[in-house]
Amino acid sequence: MNFETFNFHPSIMAGVRALGYSIPTPIQSQGIPPIMQGRDVIGLAQTGTGKTAAFALPILQRLQSDSRGHIRALVISPTRELAEQISEVFNDLGSRSGLRSVTIYGGVSMDQQIRNLRAHPEIVVACPGRLLDHLWKGTISLAELEVLVIDEADRMLDMGFLPDIRNILGCILHKHQTLLFSATMPDDIRRLAREILHDPVTVQIGRTLPAKTVSHFLYPVQQHLKTNLLKAILNKTETDSVLVFTRTKHRAERVAQQLVRDGYRVTSLQGNLSQNQRQAALTGFRNGSIKILVATDIAARGIDVLSISHVINYDMPESTDDYIHRIGRTGRVDKNGDALTFVTNDDADKIRALEQLLNAPLERLTLKGFDYNKPAPEREPRFSQQPRRRFVQRQVIGRQMAM
Ligand code: AMP
Secondary structure, three states: OOHHHHOOOHHHHHHHHHOOOOOOOHHHHHHHHHHHOOOOEEEEOOOOOOHHHHHHHHHHHHHHOOOOOOOOEEEEOOOHHHHHHHHHHHHHHOOOOOOOEEEEOOOOOHHHHHHHHHOOOOEEEEOHHHHHHHHHHOOOOOOOOOEEEEOOHHHHHHOOOHHHHHHHHOOOOOOOEEEEEEOOOOHHHHHHHHHHOOOOEEEEOOOOOOOOOEEEEEEEOOHHHHHHHHHHHHHHOOOOEEEEEOOOHHHHHHHHHHHHHOOOOEEEEOOOOOHHHHHHHHHHHHHOOOOEEEEOOOOOOOOOOOOEEEEEEOOOOOOHHHHHHHHOOOOOOOOOEEEEEEEOHHHHHHHHHHHHHHOOOOEEEOOOOOOOOOOOOOOOHHHHOOOOOOOOOOOOOOEEOOO
């Protein structure tokens, strides 16, 4: 199958070609036809599968005809970065269509957004909180909305946005098409889907498993040696762009500072940054001037950088869903990527859950020449006050499968 099959308008095909897409990804080949028929669709696909274009292309096709100058498509996204990226996809694919899109999210001036809305865009990509502010202020009207997309619905749930989503849905009472995308289907999302979608078509790309182009490795290590191990791996490994995940904002900041001190081109992406700082970090990472980004789960949501070669989980993710989301940043469409996860003795249950999901034991690696027995510094209260457990380390040279 190729993109000609969909009979898109020439202006949209120009966008497809400009982005260099030649073959539709599975979510595109299966999702685009029912969306073009006007059906409600549940898209079960993780980040990196091409799901944004899977909804953006048929929406652009629909908006190409009929009236202009009012909001006809709304995409709700959990984070500002993802909103910007979705908007970019609409702008790139629709650059010749004359259709306009604006982004709406918190943390930036409301007045500028009101001015943007007065230019009468056809497409709005919004985060739930600020969108509600505009709806309640009367500065946005969804009276003529035709298509609603709820993207990364499971993440919206995790971030506590479900009540906001329900309030937004309460403002769109007329008939419209609804598309709901989610990497996983927790009960609350299944319930929401049952309530708001009419006779939906479900398009599921595999199970919600990480992309096949990703190799997974575990690095058992004591907590206090993680930064040293990270530096040693970065020194010894040929990498392109590296995304490092930590559990907390504070740790993301600290790890980035430690790497900066060692001369790495690195920055952190975490909730303490202003919108401008976040944008600068992402732009630097995208254009390659920053090689390493240290981020928390929420801050990294939706990062779309094609050349991420390695995702390093400095801290084991809380859940298998988070693991899928994190490593969805590497191994994107036909690219290979490595997912390295630092694990401590406390992570045994999480490793088991992950191995169950992947249906295979994960490879445990040790880094040759790395001093795994270095004691924790005495003056570091967090570690020195903890009773030390003996760390069982399989000393293997190179790669070896776990028993
Ligand atoms: P997404 O899952 O929407 O975040 O997309 C992941 C990446 O795949 C983005 O960088 C897209 O530009 C890229 N992509 C989407 N569709 C295609 C396609 N048909 N061929 C090649 N790359 C694509």
